Amino acid sequence: MSTTTTDGQTGYMFDNATDEAAHQLRHLGEILDPGTRQTLREIGVGPGCRVTDIGAGAGTLTAWLADQVAPDGHVTAVDLDPRHITAGPTVTVRAGDIRNMELEGSQQVIVARLVLMHLPEREQVLTQLARALAPGGVLVVADWDCTWRDMIRASPSPRATQLIERFQDALLSFGESRGADMGWATRAPEAMLRAGLINVTSRIESRSWRGGTGICLLHRSNSIQRERELLAAGMTAEDLAELREVLMDPELMLSGYLMHTTTGRRPIPA
Numbered sequence: 038m039s040t041t042t043t044d045g046q047t048g049y050m051f052d053n054a055t056d057e058a059a060h061q062l063r064h065l066g067e068i069l070d071p072g073t074r075q076t077l078r079e080i081g082v083g084p085g086c087r088v089t090d091i092g093a094g095a096g097t098l099t100a101w102l103a104d105q106v107a108p109d110g111h112v113t114a115v116d117l118d119p120r121h122i123t124a125g126p127t128v129t130v131r132a133g134d135i136r137n138m139e140l141e142g143s144q145q146v147i148v149a150r151l152v153l154m155h156l157p158e159r160e161q162v163l164t165q166l167a168r169a170l171a172p173g174g175v176l177v178v179a180d181w182d183c184t185w186r187d188m189i190r191a192s193p194s195p196r197a198t199q200l201i202e203r204f205q206d207a208l209l210s211f212g213e214s215r216g217a218d219m220g221w222a223t224r225a226p227e228a229m230l231r232a233g234l235i236n237v238t239s240r241i242e243s244r245s246w247r248g249g250t251g252i253c254l255l256h257r258s259n260s261i262q263r264e265r266e267l268l269a270a271g272m273t274a275e276d277l278a279e280l281r282e283v284l285m286d287p288e289l290m291l292s293g294y295l296m297h298t299t300t301g302r303r304p305i306p307a
C-alpha cells in the first residue's frame with residue numbers, strides 16, 4: 038500500500054484547526070470515553086499515577102484521567118495541535134509530533150486512542166511508547182478496525198445506504214492515501230508482543246447509534262471537515278447535503294467501526 042500522497046504528505050487525515058474539529062473531537066469522546074475509561078479503571082489507574090495521553094484531541098480523557106490520579110498524580114497530554122486541551126495543576130499539555138518527540142519516561146500508563154492507525158511509523162512509535170513505561174506500566178492502544186464495513190443496521194432508503202457507502206469509500210481511501218492503516222487495530226497485539234510487552238490482551242467492541250447521535254454525528258462532522266476530498270473523489274455538493282440529512286434521520290441506525298482496545302505491560306526485571 039502506498040503511504041504517501043502526490044504532495045508527499047503523510048499522517049493525520051483531519052485537522053484540529055478547522056471549524057468543525059471541536060465538534061468532531063467531542064463526538065469521539067462521547068462515543069469512546071465510556072469504553073476506554075472502563076479499560077483504564079481495570080488496569081488500575083488511580084490516585085498518584087503518572088499517565089500520558091497521546092493524541093489527546095479534545096482532552097476529554099485527559100480531564101477524566103486528571104480526576105482519577107488526583108491529588109498526587111500527573112497527566113501529560115501530547116498532541117500535534119493541542120488547542121482543544123485544557124492544562125491544569127496536574128495536567129501538562131505538550132504540542133508536538135509523537136514521531137519526533139522525546140517522551141518523559143517512567144509512565145505508569147500510556148494511552149494512545151485513534152492515533153497510531155493514522156501514522157505510517159506506527160510500529161516505531163509503539164516501541165518508543167513501550168520504552169517510556171515504568172517497569173510494570175501499561176500501554177493502551179485503541180484503534181478502529183475500519184476494514185469492518187457491515188455498519189448499516191437500518192436505513193431509511195436504498196439511496197441513503199448508497200450515500201453512506203460512497204462516503205465511507207471516499208473518506209477511507211483519502212485516509213489510506215495519507216498513510217492510515219484501516220486494519221492496523223487487528224495487528225496491534227502482535228506489535229506489542231514484538232515490542233517486548235507481556236500480558237497482551239484485546240477487547241473489541243461496537244454499538245449502534247440512531248441518526249442524529251454518536252457515530253452518525255461523527256460521520257457528519259467528518260464529511261464537513263473533509264468536504265474538499267469527498268468532492269474530489271466524485272461526490273457532489275448535493276450528495277453531501279443529502280448525506281448529512283440522512284445522518285440526522287432517526288430511521289437510520291449505524292454501528293460504529295469495531296474498536297480494538299489492546300493493552301500490554303512492561304515486564305518488571307527479575
Ligand SMILES: C[S@@+](CC[C@H](N)C(=O)[O-])C[C@H]1O[C@@H](n2cnc3c(N)ncnc32)[C@H](O)[C@@H]1O
Pocket residue numbers: 048049053062065066069091092093094095115116117118133134135136149150151152155156
Ligand atoms: C482522531 S483524534 C483522537 C483524539 C482522542 N485521542 C480521542 O480518541 O478522542 C487524533 C488526535 O491525534 C493527534 N495526532 C495525530 N497525529 C499525531 C502525531 N503524529 N503526534 C501527536 N498527535 C497526533 C491529532 O491532532 C488528534 O488530536
